[in-house]
Amino acid sequence: MAEIRGVSIVAGKPAQGAGEPFFGHDPIKGKALSQPYLAATDAEVEAACASAWDAFERMQSIDSATRAAALDGIADRLAGLGKDLVEVMNAETGLSTTRVLAERERAVGVLRMFAEVVRDGSWVRACIEPGDRSRRPNPKPDLRRMIVPLGPIAMFGASNFPIAYSTAGGDTASALAAGCPVIVKGHPLHPGTGELVAWAVTEAIEAAGLPAGAFSFLHAGGDRERTIGQQLVQDERVRAVGFTGSLGGGTAIERLARDRAMPIPVFAEMGSVNPVFVLPHALEKKGADIAERLASSVANAMGQMCTCPGLIFIIRSGHADEFERSLAGSFEKSEPGYMLAKRLQLSFVQGLDRLRAVDGVEVRAGAMGTATESGPASVSPVLLRTSGERYLSDHLLSEEVFGPSTVLVVCQDKAELMACAQTIPGSLSGSIFAGSYDGAMVGPLQAIVSQRVGRVVYNGVPTGVEVNAAMVHGGPFPATTAPNSTAQGIMAMERWCRPVCYQNAPAELLPEALQDSNPLMIHRAVAGVWTSGSANDIAAKTG
């Protein structure tokens, strides 16, 4: 078990750091923690990039079993981070022990899933089109394609998931799985959690025998935070960026990445309102139950989930009035809590003020509260209410407010609800609660919603993202900067890859994944036929 030293880790070794130390903050006690952290120096960022490039080149000849072992090793070590992790993460984020352990378990699950995918090997999307020397007028070349890693990745973790979307979260796991070294810019809201997890990753990488440069962790706080991020994104050896955070942060980083001499892709997951549609028959049959589940989804981690439901659409009726009362009641009963940081609390309160200032928007439940510049980051869940007409006329109402609030939009009729659906911004998820008599409405609504979100959820809240191959955690802008990608599920690995084709390559120079005999026994498309066997069998059948 590594202790917290307060310095970065560059390619397996503790760094020195320099300058004024920065500190974590306890959002519940509202004061700074005692452990000092030193931000990485320019030279340390440079060293991390140089080691990452060197590791990338060396990793090309390291087999995938080693990468899988490293991922499993990280999972093992993460699972072994018990009391220390809980203590430091509790203190830095105010997140409960239950939540810390659940998030740890989730990250462990993601790491093991990618280890399994790497061991299976079929993720490289191998495709073989055998040549034909006798074809006229030109011989047909032998073409073999697979996807290969892009190079070192700069990773910017999220404040709201200090384990699962940060240092060793899905982005890091999927990039390492793909064969890309990772340089993490540590999040200053959880420096201790980040460092503890980073040592777990570092040890696992060493134990598995990957080059130490495959992973570095750079503390980035105080006035160095932005500089370190910029240096990373601009380093020519960095070949893609992963980011989870605010719309402002994600778009700024993408601009930086696009303005490089060699622009690189940025996979940023940003804001999402996660609209929820409760259709009339569902409202009638299960209104109270749905209201309770939605209130609890909003209150979950004090609304600091990327999939927090920010908009709920219903159609005016007697049952709708009941639903509204149930929802308001559930919100009133929600316990107050703490946001991850003072600045998030301030920004939440400002966001609510902006919404409340809109004509026709009322506070239906929860204390709006005021926030002082210092002290605990306490908040309560807030339910706002407006009409469909008002929603359609004010763009502001479809913007995300990060924190435990939701806007209930009461529509005049079906047509107005459909019109509202047409205006929802790109989101990670969209939920539809439908009863058995809602059939006529649900098809057209699904068509509209599925065009605007990465995941359509039926009769369920959007929070609680299941970790498996089929999950999609992405969506059109502003949910992400890359609509054709997902941050979860097997396809998440493909963000860090690009296709390469070998034309008429000598057998001995082909990567194992593309060799005739299929030594990795992976699933491939050979001459248009899917097979886990040898290419010769297919050639014999089709030739």
Next chain:
Amino acid sequence: MAEIRGVSIVAGKPAQGAGEPFFGHDPIKGKALSQPYLAATDAEVEAACASAWDAFERMQSIDSATRAAALDGIADRLAGLGKDLVEVMNAETGLSTTRVLAERERAVGVLRMFAEVVRDGSWVRACIEPGDRSRRPNPKPDLRRMIVPLGPIAMFGASNFPIAYSTAGGDTASALAAGCPVIVKGHPLHPGTGELVAWAVTEAIEAAGLPAGAFSFLHAGGDRERTIGQQLVQDERVRAVGFTGSLGGGTAIERLARDRAMPIPVFAEMGSVNPVFVLPHALEKKGADIAERLASSVANAMGQMCTCPGLIFIIRSGHADEFERSLAGSFEKSEPGYMLAKRLQLSFVQGLDRLRAVDGVEVRAGAMGTATESGPASVSPVLLRTSGERYLSDHLLSEEVFGPSTVLVVCQDKAELMACAQTIPGSLSGSIFAGSYDGAMVGPLQAIVSQRVGRVVYNGVPTGVEVNAAMVHGGPFPATTAPNSTAQGIMAMERWCRPVCYQNAPAELLPEALQDSNPLMIHRAVAGVWTSGSANDIAAKTG
């Protein structure tokens, strides 16, 4: 057979156009052609976008057989464009009849390939992870993922492939195949070819029963060219951009797309130097033959192929001297010809002047020529020569010069050649000519080259891109703006798609591709098992 009317086609109907007409130019005769063309008006661009969005929504419920029929119909009609196409394309581009017919055949092949892929249906990457209601503490949701079309696509074709990378080329074919409507900005260097092909597409779409808005073709010449492009890229209903052309054009369009309120992805294929490495034993055994093939690859279409070999690396030796003489001889013997347009000729001559001005670069064969502001766009293939040392010290030498020239880089030794390989910019292709005794060098060289190109070619020239599932036509910047994509092969369709996941969706609301019974009989991953059968069979086996 449609006649050329000189106006745009908006959703199946000829438009009006307005303003001063523009004209095609005959690059051989060096003068304007007589047919006038009217650029699309702002209202016509707007109408094309509106119809495309409407078509997109309607296409969601149109089966894939209809899309496949439309693609086959385009192929049929393209194949039927004989004498008229040859005549107009000859006149507008100076490309030979043989070349026009070969390019037509190639485009037909691409269209039929995508029709086949659409009919097969497995390209949607369906993945099913069945739920488990009995799981504790939380039930496991049923998750089903596939990829779906992004929306209307704005397409900017290339000047150098008026059929195969333009109006009905690979970008248009792959987007229509994916279910995305396409709006083509016509290229002003081949307005007649564009319009003829556009009518073929329009008729096929109508015949197959796709909505007319699935395709529009906008004439864009004179002072309207840029405005029309900008309006298209900025229209909120356009959801991605395809571009083939210059580095300047591609990066400008990407900037525009990123600066939208809702940024969208741009898939731009731009410049590529396509480096060629001829290793010592290959040089010794087949030097003269390789020299001839390379010279002919450069002279092909007067160097106006995206895969024209722009850099050839060899190591100093007696055989190298012979190779150089053979190469120079072949260049001297190359027939002069014409570029596609006056401005390309001028830019080629300027590019050569820049290269020649570099200290240590000499013209080894071919007449450098000068270009006047008017008259025929005639050029001759030019061979330049420099040393590895010089190449390494001047960044300019690794920039693409569009036209029939190549730089022979003679390296001191293996180490210098490897150092040169390390500096090649992102390219569509990289070729390695290796003899049986080059074994020790070729592995490390492949490792370097494959990191920088989309296709590694052994013992062959880069021109002549085979059309099939395994082809990759892409590469890191500056070859493209999207390293994780390809403009050819089946994966080209994925550029116009994004993943969507359905969570606990009622069976009757699932897209056919994700239904248990697998009515489309497509290849899917069900609970981690690849199958073309029903999901129930797998559930029974694994459950």
